[in-house]
Amino acid sequence: MALDLHEIEQKWQKKWETDKVYKFDEQSKKPPFTIDTPPPTVSGIMHMGHAFAFSQQDFIARYKRMRGFEVFHPMGFDNNGLATALMVEKKLKIRQNDYSREEFVKLVLKHTVGQEKAMEESFRGIGLSFDWDLLYRTIDELAQKTAQYSFLDLHKHERVYQKEAPTMWCPSCGTAVAQAELEDKEVESTFNDIVFKTKDGKEIVIATTRPELLSSCVAVFVHPTDKRYEKLVGQKLKVPLFDIWVPVIKDPRADPEKGTGIVMCCTFGDQTDMEWYMAHSLPMVISIDQHGRMTEQAEKYKGMKIKEARKAIIEDLKEQGLLKEQKPIKHSVNVHERCKTEMEILHTRQWFVKYLELKDEFIVKADAIRWIPKHMKARYDNWVKGLQWDWCISRQRYYGIPFPVWYCKKCHEVAVADEKQLPVNPLKDKPLGKCKCGSNEFEPETDVLDTWFTSSLTPQINGHWAEKTKLFEKIFPMDLRPQGHDIIALWAFNTIVKSLFHQGKMPWKNIMVNGWALDSKGKKMSKSLGNVIAPKEMIDKYSADVLRYWAGLPTIGEDIPFQEKEMVAGKKFLTKLFNATRFVDGASKDLGKVDVKKLKLWPEDKWMLSRLNNLEQGATKAMDKYEFSKVLNPTRNFFWLEFADYYIEMVKHRIYGEENESKKAAQYVLRKVMQDTLLLLAPFVPHITEEIAQTMFKDVFKEKSVHLEKWPEGNKEKVDAKLEETALLAISIIAAIRKDKSGQGRPLNTPVKVATIKVVEPEKVEEWAETIKQTMKIEDIKFEKAEALSIELKF
Ligand SMILES: [Zn+2]
Ligand SMILES: [Zn+2]
Structure with missing residues (x-):
């Protein structure tokens, strides 16, 4: 029977669904x-x-x-x-x-x-x-x-409010957005040195990347310690191209190192403009509308899109000799994470959740959550510390969940829906009662709620x-x-x-x-880079279990580059798992009921059981800490490098030998290890483990699915550290003999007449003598004390 992972996967996915294996039972006592x-x-x-x-x-x-x-x-x-x-x-x-x-x-x-x-x-x-x-x-x-x-609920507790305020605005989506939806983007731009003039005609050069905002310039700022502009403070300057005069104000937020050190404030070019607007009670002048076009305020530029206006204004400045210099710069701007359009700050009426005053509480209370991995809490804290706006929750869009809100046509009071009405569509439905003013006429809120x-x-x-x-x-x-x-x-x-x-x-x-799944070179997968690997492609090529196996390798939180060689390795491992189980099944099918206490265990049996319990204990601890890679990796290594490579080889002579207690013990251990390994791997590779459990281990797995079986927690009492240490020694002796044989070009099962084992502490491995003899087909074995391990074989 060849292993067809795809066939197995489809079969079990269907079966799990029909059997409702993952059904949540609300009445369960668990x-x-x-x-x-x-x-x-x-x-x-x-x-x-x-x-x-x-x-x-x-x-x-x-x-x-x-x-x-x-x-x-x-x-x-x-x-x-x-x-x-x-x-x-x-x-x-x-x-x-x-x-x-x-x-x-x-x-x-x-x-x-x-x-x-x-x-x-x-x-x-x-x-x-x-x-x-x-x-x-x-x-x-x-x-x-x-x-x-x-x-x-928030309305009842006065946690939502409506306000006309400057808000982050995406001109492309035509809606307000929240601070959390902004992304930084490095863009190429131009610093334009523009001439403002004093009353007596003196030229003051100001550098700006956004000359299209000139018509909404309301002030210029200098740093309080900047000697260059000391005398200007308090005076007014004329804005180029427009008949607008603005005051020169000092404020520590003006950076003397940036541009010419003197900076214009427009309502609003960016976040700092907003802060200035608030701090210095500046007037609000709006030159860009909600669709990203210039307003009446921009005079002859009215109706142009932002970038068109920028171009036209630069041309005009040049013509009038008001543009001194242009320097290309790279700077970071806020863009809308959904559409990558540069944000504007517009003055609009929006709904907000009020929470800025609770920043400390948000940080402290979130310590009650266990963050896995721990350092992610710092990312959360940093975000909360940097919050500058209440949460803007209204969006000027068609598609979304409507606000349960109307406004009284007469007195403009807000009317909210009654709980009984939910879900409500204010565009179709009406409030249940009248307004306090007695009016029965309402206007629906047409905004929708932020998706978040x-x-x-x-x-x-x-x-x-x-x-x-x-x-x-x-x-x-x-x-x-x-x-x-x-x-x-x-x-x-x-x-x-x-x-x-x-x-x-x-x-x-x-x-x-x-973390993230990156491309093989550690870059983010993206359509534009052409480095996207579709999971479907990998599933078709290797199978779902193999893809899951790959996902189980890294530590939680870690970004991982996708390497196809890991898929190859995963497939190899699953094939090994399947073949080894078939061997174990064939070798132990006739075991029947055994009394474990009466079994006559060989050292290798005790070693395997000790290792298994050790592994299970570690695996349970790791899974409880969400450290799944500390389960998958060690289980694979145990199964492959200890159980399959050594234990199975050590007990073959007992399996193929006479029917006796020794054979039974080997059969028991083979089956026990296989069974528990399946349980440990079940969360990671659910299809193949189910297939094996249901086709070969139905005698021990009684539940309808291996995924409803009990996880093996391991037993500390059954771990024997000393024995595990001597087992390592026995293994290194067997490895040395294997190496010697293959070095001489002999098959591994070539009989050996006499093997002399020189070892530091012979008394430690003497109890393994029979195991070593039988595994490597040795007639006579001798141990000698020596400084280091070496072997001599006579054929
Ligand atoms: Zn947008
Ligand atoms: Zn009213």
């Missing part, structure tokens, strides 16, 4: 272990990062199940919000504004259905042990209800918190949040914020932060 699964964005494709991270999450889920927990392991898809809408816009080459809101939402939803199906198939294909009946989506009714319920406003509620969605179920009490706080390090600021942080506001506690006990 303690629950609950996992807050990250919902991948519905893009139609499972990429290598998914395969990598989800496999690691699955190792833990399977392990906990074997440890006797009732594992709550839902799968989710993120089909809500901007990411989804942008994906559909890009795929179909459309823009939301080409459609009515209703049409656009329908289009996006329709498109995501097919994408989700394709993804579901890929995720099933790597054998993840989800209870698919718990599947959730971030746009479905339950998520809508939960998000709106969360809003109502909903994604930050995954524990609450999965526990049906908004429906006030018992399930929520059972699963919250959740045991484990697995997620990537790139979204600590977005997902981990926002989820912590929400749970703290709603439940007054942390959402999980543990957070396991996975």
Whole structure:
């Protein structure tokens, strides 16, 4: 029977599903272990990062199940919000504004259905042990209800407010965004030395990368200690091209080393402009609109796009002799992480979650969570420390979850939905009561909620918190949040914020932060670099278990370059596992019932059992600490380098020999090691272990799946360190004899007349004499005391 991994995998995936092996039983008496699964964005494709991270999450889920927990392991898809809408816009080459809101939402939803199906198939294909009946989506009714319920709860506790304020704005997506959605991007730009003039016509040169903002210039700043401009402070300067006069103000935020040391402040060019605007109560002048076009304020440049205006203004400055010099520079700008467009700061009306004053609390309270690996907590802390804005949660988009909010047409008071109405669509539904002013006429809020406003509620969605179920009490706080390090600021942080506001506690006990799957050279995989390796390709070529094996090799949190040679090695290992089991099965099939205490064990038997218990103890400790690579690597090495390479060879003579107690003991140990090895490997390579368990070990594995068997914890009492040490010596003697034989060109099973073993402490290995003799076909064996190990063979 040849080993066909693909056939095995499909067979067991189907069987697990029909047998509901991973079904979560709410009524179970077992303690629950609950996992807050990250919902991948519905893009139609499972990429290598998914395969990598989800496999690691699955190792833990399977392990906990074997440890006797009732594992709550839902799968989710993120089909809500901007990411989804942008994906559909890009795929179909459309823009939301080409459609009515209703049409656009329908289009996006329709498109995501097919994408989700394709993804579901890929995720099933790597054998993840989800209870698919718990599947959730971030746009479905339950998520809508939960998000709106969360809003109502925050509203009740005055944690949300609405304000006209400067906000981060993406001109391409046409919406406000939150600080967490910004990315730094290094861009090439030009420093333009532009001439401002004093009242008496003196030229003052100011360097700027954004001359298109000249019409919204409200002040210029110099550093308080900058002698060059001391006399200017308090005077007014004329802005070039426009009839605008602005004051010169001193402020330590002006960098004397940058440009000419004197800098213009426009409302708003960047974050510092905002700070100046607040600190010095400057007027607000708006020259860019919500779609990234110049406003009336920009006079003749009105209607131009930002970059067009920049070009035109530079031309005009040149013509009028107001441009002194241009220097190319590279600097870092804020871009929108979704579309990479440079951010603007616009003054708009938005909804915010108020939390800036709680930064310290967010840091301290999150210490109650175990961060795996530990250093990821520092990334979280740094993010929280750097927070400068309250959380802007409104998006000026069509697709997303609506605010449960209306405004009174008469007095403009906010009216929120009643809990009973959820999920509510204010565009169609009406508030249940009248406004305080007596009016019955309302205007709906047309903005939608930030997608993270909903994604930050995954524990609450999965526990049906908004429906006030018992399930929520059972699963919250959740045991484990697995997620990537790139979204600590977005997902981990926002989820912590929400749970703290709603439940007054942390959402999980543990957070396991996975690293990235990189290309073979350690670069991030990306379409533009052409270095993307699709998991499907690797599964087709090697199998899902082999891909999972690869995901089990690195330490948690570590980025790992994808090396195909590891897939080759993984496949080799699985083949070895399969072949060795078939040997063991054949050699021990007739064992029957044994009384373990009465077995006559040889030193190698005791050694194997000691090693096995040692390994199991270490594996249990490591898995409890989420250090799965400290299980997979040692188990593979034990199985291959000790059990297969030595133990099996040592006991062959007993297996093929007479029926007696010695044979029984060997058979017992062979079977025991094989059986426990399967259990240790089951979380990592679930298909092949199931196949072996169900076809060859049905006598010992009584559950319907190996994944419902008990994890072998190992027994300290059964570890014999001394024996393991002498075993190493016996092994090195056998290795030396093997080397000698093959060095002389003789087959390994060539009989030896006399073997003289010179060794430092002969008394230590004498009890292994019979084992060594039988393994290496030696007639007579002699031990002599010597300074170092050496052997002499006579044939
Ligand atoms: Zn954008
Ligand atoms: Zn009113």
